[in-house]
Amino acid sequence: MTEPIESFAALNLPAPLLSALAEVGYETPSPIQAACIPLFMAGRDLLGEAQTGTGKTAAFALPLLARLDLNLKAPQALVLTPTRELAIQVAEAFQKYAHHMPGFHVLPIYGGQSMVIQLRALSRGAHIIVGTPGRVMDHLERKSLDLSNLKSLVLDEADEMLRMGFIDDVEWILEHTPAARQTALFSATMPDPIRRIAQRYLREPEQVKIRSATTTVAAIKQKYWQVRGADKLEALTRMLEIEEDFDAAIIFVRTKLATVDLADKLEARGYAAAALSGDLTQGLREQVIDRLKSGSLDIVVATDVAARGIDVPRVSHVINYDVPYDTEAYVHRIGRTGRAGRAGVAILFISPREMRMLKAIERATRQPIEPIALPTRGEVAERRVTQFKQQILDTIAEENLDFFYEVVRRMETEESVATRQIAAALAFLAQRERPLRPDGMEDPVASSRTESPYAVPSRGAPSRAVPSPRGESSYAASSAPTFDKPAWSERSEAAERKPRAEAPKRAFSASGVTVRYRIEVGKNQGALPKEIVGAIANEGGIDGKLIGQINLFDDYSTVELPELPNDLLETLKRTRVRQLPLRIRPAAPGEGEKTFARRPRADEAPKARRPREDEAARPRRPANADFSARPKREFSDAGSGGNKPPYRADKKPAGTKPPFDKPFAKRKER
Ligand code: ADP
Numbered sequence: 001m002t003e004p005i006e007s008f009a010a011l012n013l014p015a016p017l018l019s020a021l022a023e024v025g026y027e028t029p030s031p032i033q034a035a036c037i038p039l040f041m042a043g044r045d046l047l048g049e050a051q052t053g054t055g056k057t058a059a060f061a062l063p064l065l066a067r068l069d070l071n072l073k074a075p076q077a078l079v080l081t082p083t084r085e086l087a088i089q090v091a092e093a094f095q096k097y098a099h100h101m102p103g104f105h106v107l108p109i110y111g112g113q114s115m116v117i118q119l120r121a122l123s124r125g126a127h128i129i130v131g132t133p134g135r136v137m138d139h140l141e142r143k144s145l146d147l148s149n150l151k152s153l154v155l156d157e158a159d160e161m162l163r164m165g166f167i168d169d170v171e172w173i174l175e176h177t178p179a180a181r182q183t184a185l186f187s188a189t190m191p192d193p194i195r196r197i198a199q200r201y202l203r204e205p206e207q208v209k210i211r212s213a214t215t216t217v218a219a220i221k222q223k224y225w226q227v228r229g230a231d232k233l234e235a236l237t238r239m240l241e242i243e244e245d246f247d248a249a250i251i252f253v254r255t256k257l258a259t260v261d262l263a264d265k266l267e268a269r270g271y272a273a274a275a276l277s278g279d280l281t282q283g284l285r286e287q288v289i290d291r292l293k294s295g296s297l298d299i300v301v302a303t304d305v306a307a308r309g310i311d312v313p314r315v316s317h318v319i320n321y322d323v324p325y326d327t328e329a330y331v332h333r334i335g336r337t338g339r340a341g342r343a344g345v346a347i348l349f350i351s352p353r354e355m356r357m358l359k360a361i362e363r364a365t366r367q368p369i370e371p372i373a374l375p376t377r378g379e380v381a382e383r384r385v386t387q388f389k390q391q392i393l394d395t396i397a398e399e400n401l402d403f404f405y406e407v408v409r410r411m412e413t414e415e416s417v418a419t420r421q422i423a424a425a426l427a428f429l430a431q432r433e434r435p436l437r438p439d440g441m442e443d444p445v446a447s448s449r450t451e452s453p454y455a456v457p458s459r460g461a462p463s464r465a466v467p468s469p470r471g472e473s474s475y476a477a478s479s480a481p482t483f484d485k486p487a488w489s490e491r492s493e494a495a496e497r498k499p500r501a502e503a504p505k506r507a508f509s510a511s512g513v514t515v516r517y518r519i520e521v522g523k524n525q526g527a528l529p530k531e532i533v534g535a536i537a538n539e540g541g542i543d544g545k546l547i548g549q550i551n552l553f554d555d556y557s558t559v560e561l562p563e564l565p566n567d568l569l570e571t572l573k574r575t576r577v578r579q580l581p582l583r584i585r586p587a588a589p590g591e592g593e594k595t596f597a598r599r600p601r602a603d604e605a606p607k608a609r610r611p612r613e614d615e616a617a618r619p620r621r622p623a624n625a626d627f628s629a630r631p632k633r634e635f636s637d638a639g640s641g642g643n644k645p646p647y648r649a650d651k652k653p654a655g656t657k658p659p660f661d662k663p664f665a666k667r668k669e670r
């Protein structure tokens, strides 16, 4: 490699772009930008491999803008992205960089937005289209999108498009665009199917690979907590309280149902939290991300797909509440923090059985992941007291308290009570809704602290190294307040609350009967076990853990599941994988003998390619049954949002706000 490129000007970008870059505050090109921009401007095909957060968007957006003919109001470039969030984000980036290019028009098109609006926008004309594969295909088929002037095509996050089953659509689009186009493919990883696409559709591509020791992952501190019988929700809330420099978090769970469930529980505990899943209408999803950006939300509970590509710099923490399916998903998840040069923290909840995944992640990120212990209630109390004291000091420093001095002075004389008594009573009143003594908190099984080989003492918490029957005694003896009430009798409290905390998500999971079901997709249809798991988990709201062995046969598969109630069976019959309804039913004896790994590598190739005709005659799927090769996001629409339960993503926290305007979890005030 040559000298590192110091400035965007050295890349021969036109002046309007340089001024826009100065305005957004980019000083130097990132490595992938420095490598790609000159090649792109020279018209070369590109194969770019770089982790999330390395600046891939500008790497293709800037040269596309530099070569644009503003006088030709027809799509000259098409960018394909796996999700609508990403399509919007990329379109916004174009807009930003083109700030000084009057008349420039970029149009995002994605499923879930009204066709009418899109058709109108398309007919008005745009220079650049950013879209998800399904919707772009729709418009090409309807001839509402004319790509005859197309000069460049960019595949952004190609590996994710593969993971989501869009790769056939992408190929279809590649075959229906002018052959003379320039093509660039960007991907965080290069699994074989992506390589094959590159070989087939790119002309002598220049390969640009940025080593994964990128700033982003390096800027993220990775930790894990071993889940040992303890309640994950309880652990989560304690961690949120104790974490240093907490600003905002994205919490990853596996199912749509879990996003809503956990977001509700966090909201009930005073956090400004909302769910983000493929179930929300487009408007609501955008609202959730905007609210996270603006600070009216601090926590978003999301599925992998829904959170893909979100770029909100204030996200300080990523919590892997449910383990990711593979290391790539993990890398994508944690890439939601450590954005724009900030520090980030990633916490992984992992069970002893899943320790192999931890090792795999360490290898993939080339970084150790450090074990953390569950914060004790004592530590939580200490943190709350510290924050409380700070709020008092801030109030003294900033507010005009004359009137209140007078109230206190009168009370001292009239009631002959001491200032300290008054202060203590006020402190009591002020903390009532969010007690300084978090005795509503269960201390999960003491053994998780004492027996775990991974429990490490941190932040000076000797109480954990020297467990006492009362658990918190050494804390009580240390700095913060000693509480007159006997320390929390954790065993009895934990025992009382346990059943609620571990209540199964759906009643059927308690029955304990496992049934082998037959579904009508198999190897010949290109079904992947993880797609089957995804479809069943998402549409059925079934915890992934309850999905047992999956056996793939040529034209059908079998799946072991807890016995399904009828309504759920009906839903799953209509659920689609690879666009085919599962038509699930109990398997006949003898059906389903062969074993396959349930979770193959993400880059595993679909076994068979769908015939074209079938793609063209693609059925429109019903609104509520279509996690499939091309998930609902592509089709669900405006109209269909109406019959979904009213998710609370847009709900303001209930009227039970603590008297302080921010929960204690937030420390960022000053
Ligand atoms: P990727 O697509 O590789 O995941 P993005 O294009 O989303 O990465 O960029 C990640 C973040 O870095 C964005 O917030 C973007 O604005 C910022 N960024 C990109 N290039 C630069 C640069 N040269 N200097 C400073 N920030 C940049």
Ligand code: MG
Pocket (backbone or CB within 6 Å): 053, 056, 057, 156, 157, 309
């Ligand atoms: Mg990107």
